[in-house]
Every structure is written in C-alpha cells, then in structure tokens.
Amino acid sequence: MSQQLVERLQREFGDRILAATGMHGDESVTVSRQDLPLVLAHLRDQEGCEQLSDIVGVDHPERAARFEVVYLLRSYSKRHRIQVSVDAPEDEPVPTACGLYRSANWHEREVYDLFGIPFSGHPDLRRILCHHQFEGHALRKDYPIEQGQECTRPENLFSDEDIAHAARRANEMSSSPGAVVDELHPSDLLTINLGPSHPATHGALRAECLLDGETILDARTEIGYIHRCFEKEAEDHTWAQVMPYTDRLNYCSAMLNNSIYAMAVEKMFGVEATPRAQAIRVIVSELSRIIDHLVCVCTNLVDLGALTNYWYLYNVRESIYQSLEKLCGSRLTTNYARIGGMSHDLYDGFEDEIRVKLQELEQGVTDVTKLVARNRIFLDRTVGVGAISTADALNWGYTGPCLRATGLAWDLRKEAPYSGYDQYEFDIPTGTNGDTQDRIMVRMAEMVQSRRIIEQVLQKIPGGPVDLDDPRMVLPPKAQVYGSIEGVMNQFKLIFEGIQVPAGRGYGFGEGANGELGFYCISDGTGHPYRMKVRPPCFPIFSSFTSLVQGRMLPDAIATLGSLNIIAGELDR
Amino acid sequence: MAVDLEQPSNFITTRLRQAVNWGRKYSLWPLPFGVACCAIEFMSTVSSYNDISRFGAELVRFSPRQSDLMIIAGTISYKQAPVLKTIYAQMAEPKWVIAMGVCASSGGFYNNYSTLQGADHVIPVDMYVAGCPPTPENLLHSLVLIQEQVEKEGLVPSTVRHPDRVGA
Ligand code: SF4
Numbered sequence: 001m002s003q004q005l006v007e008r009l010q011r012e013f014g015d016r017i018l019a020a021t022g023m024h025g026d027e028s029v030t031v032s033r034q035d036l037p038l039v040l041a042h043l044r045d046q047e048g049c050e051q052l053s054d055i056v057g058v059d060h061p062e063r064a065a066r067f068e069v070v071y072l073l074r075s076y077s078k079r080h081r082i083q084v085s086v087d088a089p090e091d092e093p094v095p096t097a098c099g100l101y102r103s104a105n106w107h108e109r110e111v112y113d114l115f116g117i118p119f120s121g122h123p124d125l126r127r128i129l130c131h132h133q134f135e136g137h138a139l140r141k142d143y144p145i146e147q148g149q150e151c152t153r154p155e156n157l158f159s160d161e162d163i164a165h166a167a168r169r170a171n172e173m174s175s176s177p178g179a180v181v182d183e184l185h186p187s188d189l190l191t192i193n194l195g196p197s198h199p200a201t202h203g204a205l206r207a208e209c210l211l212d213g214e215t216i217l218d219a220r221t222e223i224g225y226i227h228r229c230f231e232k233e234a235e236d237h238t239w240a241q242v243m244p245y246t247d248r249l250n251y252c253s254a255m256l257n258n259s260i261y262a263m264a265v266e267k268m269f270g271v272e273a274t275p276r277a278q279a280i281r282v283i284v285s286e287l288s289r290i291i292d293h294l295v296c297v298c299t300n301l302v303d304l305g306a307l308t309n310y311w312y313l314y315n316v317r318e319s320i321y322q323s324l325e326k327l328c329g330s331r332l333t334t335n336y337a338r339i340g341g342m343s344h345d346l347y348d349g350f351e352d353e354i355r356v357k358l359q360e361l362e363q364g365v366t367d368v369t370k371l372v373a374r375n376r377i378f379l380d381r382t383v384g385v386g387a388i389s390t391a392d393a394l395n396w397g398y399t400g401p402c403l404r405a406t407g408l409a410w411d412l413r414k415e416a417p418y419s420g421y422d423q424y425e426f427d428i429p430t431g432t433n434g435d436t437q438d439r440i441m442v443r444m445a446e447m448v449q450s451r452r453i454i455e456q457v458l459q460k461i462p463g464g465p466v467d468l469d470d471p472r473m474v475l476p477p478k479a480q481v482y483g484s485i486e487g488v489m490n491q492f493k494l495i496f497e498g499i500q501v502p503a504g505r506g507y508g509f510g511e512g513a514n515g516e517l518g519f520y521c522i523s524d525g526t527g528h529p530y531r532m533k534v535r536p537p538c539f540p541i542f543s544s545f546t547s548l549v550q551g552r553m554l555p556d557a558i559a560t561l562g563s564l565n566i567i568a569g570e571l572d573r
Numbered sequence: 574m575a576v577d578l579e580q581p582s583n584f585i586t587t588r589l590r591q592a593v594n595w596g597r598k599y600s601l602w603p604l605p606f607g608v609a610c611c612a613i614e615f616m617s618t619v620s621s622y623n624d625i626s627r628f629g630a631e632l633v634r635f636s637p638r639q640s641d642l643m644i645i646a647g648t649i650s651y652k653q654a655p656v657l658k659t660i661y662a663q664m665a666e667p668k669w670v671i672a673m674g675v676c677a678s679s680g681g682f683y684n685n686y687s688t689l690q691g692a693d694h695v696i697p698v699d700m701y702v703a704g705c706p707p708t709p710e711n712l713l714h715s716l717v718l719i720q721e722q723v724e725k726e727g728l729v730p731s732t733v734r735h736p737d738r739v740g741a
Contacts, residue, residue: 204608233685
C-alpha cells in the first residue's frame with residue numbers, strides 16, 4: 001500500500017521527489033527543504049496521513065549537506081506509512097511542520113537541541129532534553145560522549161512578563177459588559193511546580209502551573225531531567241550491548257522494549273525469530289504490559305486518594321515479578337531478548353506458574369473494578385477530565401491506550417501483526433470520550449485481554465530452538481567454541497567487533513505498553529549502530545499536557561497526568 | 574536501658590540520648606527522591622509484600638521539611654543536580670542520605686554528557702546500595718544499617734558527620 005503511495009506522490013510532484021527508496025518495507029521519499037511543507041500538507045490532506053509519529057535527525061559530517069531530517073508519517077484511515085527526508089546543510093533552517101502537526105513542536109525542538117538544526121517558523125525553538133546552560137549539540141558526531149556540562153540553576157518557566165500577560169488575558173476574557181468583576185492583578189496569581197520531585201509526576205518531569213485560585217490559567221512543561229543519552233550510548237556500543245539500555249527506557253515494561261528492539265535489528269537482517277522465541281516474546285511482552293498497566297492504574301488511583309487498590313494490585317505485580325526474576329535473574333531490568341532469539345529458554349514449570357498468577361491477576365482486576373467502577377469520588381474526579389478527541393489525539397501523536405480511550409480501535413498487534421500475534425484472538429478495548437476514566441478503564445480491560453493472549457500461547461507454545469541458527473548474530477554453542485577454530489573465531493568476532501548488521505536503515509516498531517514504540521536504526525556495516533532513534537510513545541503524549549489542563553482545576557491536572565502514564569525514562573531517553 | 578527486675582516498678586531507667594536515638598531509629602521518615610527505574614523498586618519496597626513499615630519507615634514524605642532520610646532512587650543528571658541540592662538543603666538536621674542503585678552511587682553504566690557520576694558530587698551520601706536496581710531486600714538492608722548508625726550517633730548533624738562537605 002505504501003508503495004502505491006510513493007507512486008502517487010511521484011505522479012503528483014514529478015521531479016520534486018528527488019529520490020524514493022524502499023528498504024525492508026519502509027518507503028521513503030526525499031524532497032528539498034523548500035518543498036517539504038507542500039509535500040507534508042499534501043500527505044496530510046490528500047493521503048490521510050493524520051499523524052507525524054516522529055522526526056529523526058541524522059548527522060553525516062562527511063557530506064556537503066551535513067544533516068538529514070526524516071519525518072515518519074502514518075495514516076490511520078488509509079493504513080499506510082511513509083518517511084519523508086530532507087537534507088539540511090549546517091545552519092540552514094528547515095521549514096517547521098508545526099502548522100500541520102502539533103506533535104512537530106517537541107520533535108523539532110529535540111532535533112534542534114541535539115543536532116543544532118534550526119527550524120524556521122517554529123513558535124518556541126528552545127532546548128528540550130539538555131539543560132538550558134548546555135553548549136553545543138550532543139548528538140553531533142564530533143561531540144564527545146563523556147563531556148558533561150554543569151547546570152547551576154533550574155530554568156524559570158514563567159517570567160514576570162508572562163505572568164502579567166496571563167493576568168491581562170484573564171481580565172479580558174472575564175470582562176463582560178455590565179458585570180462587576182474584580183480586576184485580576186499579577187500578584188494574585190501563583191505559580192506552582194509539579195515536579196521535578198513530586199509524588200504525582202511519578203518520575204522526573206516538571207510542569208509549572210500558573211494558578212488563579214485553583215484554576216490553571218497556563219501550564220508549562222519541562223522535561224529532560226533524566227536524559228540518559230540512550231541514543232548517544234547506542235552509537236558508542238555494539239548492537240548487542242544496546243539491549244540492557246533498552247530495559248531502562250520504559251522501565252515498567254522492559255520485556256516489551258527488549259523484544260521490540262530485537263525485532264527491529266532482526267528486521268535489518270531480513271530475518272524473523274524462531275517460532276518458539278516469538279511465542280516466548282509474546283508471553284513476556286504481555287506480562288510486561290500487564291505490569292505496566294498495573295503500575296499506571298495503581299499510582300493513578302493513589303493520586304486520587306484510593307490507596308487500597310495499590311495494596312491489592314501491587315501484590316499481583318510482585319507475584320509476576322517473582323516469576324520474571326526466576327526466568328532472567330532480575331525483576332525490573334530483564335535484558336532477556338537477544339538479537340536472533342532469547343538469552344535462554346523458559347524454566348521448567350513456568351507455564352503452570354504463570355497460569356496461577358494470571359488467576360491472581362483476574363482476582364485483583366475484579367476487586368479493583370468493584371472498588372472504583374461505580375465509585376462516586378472516582379467518577380467525579382475522572383469523568384470528562386483531561387478529555388481529548390480522536391482527531392486531536394492523532395494530531396498530537398497519541399498512540400496506544402491513550403488513543404484507544406478516544407474510541408479508535410487501533411492496535412499495532414492487529415494492524416501490523418508481528419511475533420505471531422495474528423494467531424491469537426483478542427479484542428481491542430476502546431473508550432468513548434478520551435478522558436481520564438476511559439484511559440484507566442481501557443488499561444484495566446487490556447490486562448484482561450493480555451491474559452487471554454498469554455493463555456492461548458501457553459496452550460500451543462511451539463517446541464524447537466529459541467535461537468536462530470545464524471552465526472551472523474547468534475553466539476555459537478559452547479561445545480563449538482571450545483571444540484573448533486571456527487567456533488572460537490565466531491564467538492570472538494561477535495563479542496569484540498559486535499554483530500555486523502548490514503548497512504542500511506530500518507524502522508522496527510511494535511505495540512509498547514504506552515503506544516507505538518519504534519526504533520529507527522541506521523547501520524553503516526560496522527558493529528555499532530550509526531544512528532539509533534527511539535520513538536517513545538509518551539513523548540508526544542506529554543507534549544499535549546498543557547492543552548489538556550488549561551482552564552481546569554489543579555487536582556484535575558494530577559488525575560490527568562497519572563492517566564497519561566508518562567514514564568520519564570522513555571520520555572527523556 | 575535498664576529495668577529493675579528485683580523490685581518491679583513502673584520505671585525504666587535510661588539515658589535521654591539513648592531513648593531519643595532509639596525512638597528516632599524506628600521512625601525514620603523517608604523522602605524518596607525518585608527519578609528513574611530505581612523508584613519503581615522503591616515503590617515495591619513500600620508495597621504490602623515487602624512492607625517497609627516493618628522497619629518503622631513507612632511514612633513516606635514528599636516534603637523535605639518533614640523527612641530525615643533521603644533515598645535517592647535513580648539517575649541524577651546535570652539538569653537535576655541543582656534541584657537535588659536544594660531539596661537536600663531544605664531537610665532539617667539530623668538527616669541521612671541513601672544512594673539507591675549504581676546510578677545514584679556512581680553514574681552506573683551511564684558515563685555520558687548528561688549524567689552526574691554519582692549523587693555525592695553534590696550532596697553527602699551516608700549509604701550506597703549496590704544493584705541496578707537493588708532488590709527491595711537490599712534496600713531494606715541498607716535501611717537497617719542506617720538505623721544502626723542512627724542509634725549510635727543520632728543527634729549528630731550531617732555537617733559533623735561529613736566535615737569535608739560543609740559548604741560544598
Ligand atoms: S541503578 Fe539501574 S535501575 Fe537504578 S536508576 Fe540506574 S539504571 Fe535504573
């Protein structure tokens with residue numbers, strides 16, 4: 001489908017499509033910077049590309065046009081996706097896409113921050129991940145990875161001028177003719193920091209709210225507090241060494257990150273994992289999804305004052321963690337998948353143990369549903385709070401449960417099945433209003449579906465090896481390493497030089513716990529990734545936070561924030 | 574502490590300092606400076622299965638002014654450093670700090686332009702807990718060790734325990 005889209009574009013724009021490539025099923029066209037807004041507008045309006053999923057910057061110091069910017073677009077109505085790339089010589093601005101896609105705002109800021117590519121017409125081109133006193137651009141190839149820069153003070157998000165402006169605007173809005181209203185003075189307004197160390201942010205992020213009484217006039221967000229340079233670290237390590245770093249992206253669902261990363265690299269080789277490995281990945285991924293949803297729902301409910309649910313659901317989570325620990329030696333940071341397979345097979349008795357735990361889960365979910373579903377306080381705090389429509393959600397870059405809560409039944413496990421998800425039966429729970437209640441309830445329902453999937457896999461889990469028989473990526477068995485010179489060499493090369501991923505690029509993605517988790521990989525044929533860009537699901541979602549809470553009460557902001565499930569590790573990478 | 578068993582009475586004799594330290598030891602109020610993955614394990618430690626209240630430290634406070642034990646759970650970035658310093662300064666003496674996990678202890682496996690190589694570059698740390706993330710048991714163990722310290726030297730302010738860090 002995407003191929004036909006490229007042909008249509010070529011017919012429409014002729015020579016202005018400078019190049020078209022299709023590698024590993026990722027169709028991509030190159031256009032000039034001048035034509036970019038035109039092409040993007042055409043794709044959005046004529047070709048149904050409602051979403052700009054990500055913008056990737058790439059540095060090629062040896063080229064005349066040093067940088068490249070890649071736009072990943074996806075159509076939900078027509079079910080295709082395409083990448084548009086432009087070349088950008090140093091210091092020459094690229095026209096902004098903010099007018100077309102709201103998600104472009106933060107993605108462009110990120111590219112500006114890490115590469116120093118300016119975007120002309122961007123409303124607020126500031127750094128986003130690195131701190132405000134940082135100099136230079138960290139993802140440029142000539143920036144040394146270990147060169148830290150001190151930050152002496154946090155940034156002030158609201159200047160006195162901003163506050164005065166907000167007061168003026170509020171006065172204008174409330175002044176209806178004849179009504180006697182007290183004039184709002186800037187000193188009546190209060191700024192309150194949610195974060196970076198605050199119980200309701202569940203991680204290091206910051207939202208500064210400008211309050212009139214308890215009403216939020218304006219909110220500004222700041223992220224980057226745990227920017228751990230995943231992408232730079234990836235360039236500094238071999239492909240296999242990146243795996244533990246993926247654990248710490250969304251640390252509530254490390255297994256999902258592991259599996260999707262392994263899949264993305266396998267895609268670069270054009271291979272798929274063995275049936276058994278795929279089945280194992282599905283089981284552990286769904287367990288991970290359950291844990292992630294449990295954490296999100298529990299903490300969200302705690303913020304609303306419902307502490308009991310936390311005690312109930314955390315026991316379930318603890319019990320699943322114990323199995324995961326038994327399986328891979330670690331509770332949170334699992335590091336279980338490998339490129340081309342898994343680190344090892346399941347242990348004996350795993351299946352039965354998981355079945356018991358799934359029953360506990362069912363019990364926990366039922367208990368909590370009983371406690372909250374018709375609870376007056378819960379409903380008052382969540383219904384209609386932080387609501388967003390499907391069209392807006394797509395434009396902001398929403399994916400996953402937050403998108404499904406708006407009523408769109410879109411799940412990559414169904415739309416672009418991988419790891420054999422097409423063999424299993426499950427439903428896609430959706431909401432109707434896209435508000436906090438829907439987001440929580442969608443997650444609750446998804447846990448039940450995940451359970452369904454796991455039970456089906458457990459019934460027909462295929463036998464056979466977990467690793468591919470492929471010396472390019474899988475370590476040889478120990479008998480060969482100690483018994484033959486080829487084995488020794490193979491092991492040595494894989495460890496010291498790294499897996500030689502074929503040169504090229506590919507975008508591997510899957511349904512993460514929060515939405516579309518993608519890895520945009522570029523390999524130059526050496527053992528290290530040339531560029532690795534993560535598409536973190538909660539990054540675009542959090543960028544919409546301000547618009548969700550403006551004009552609402554402060555407690556609504558807390559309820560909304562929890563239901564969006566912003567995981568700082570994934571947000572800042 | 575002493576109880577006179579020969580002539581039972583309603584009195585226990587002890588020294589004031591000991592009584593205070595004994596009380597303080599079992600009522601540490603932790604402030605979780607939770608920034609990353611380790612914070613999730615901190616949450617497990619607080620939850621019903623591991624139950625940190627067995628050690629009297631379940632009163633998790635997010636206001637530094639109400640807490641005396643800071644648990645740094647997660648990676649401290651350069652951007653976060655001034656915030657950490659401010660929050661630590663807002664805690665009243667005597668106060669203790671646990672660096673939970675390798676990130677807070679030394680930067681862990683993040684040796685890069687954004688990650689501070691250990692929280693002790695900005696504030697004094699009393700206890701380092703190994704692990705990435707440390708298991709809840711491991712964290713509880715460190716809590717017990719801190720309690721021992723508290724019992725011994727309860728009212729000694731952190732500036733005396735870490736003379737080299739005064740004014741840092
Ligand atoms: S020590 Fe490990 S688990 Fe803890 S914050 Fe650092 S990376 Fe995460």
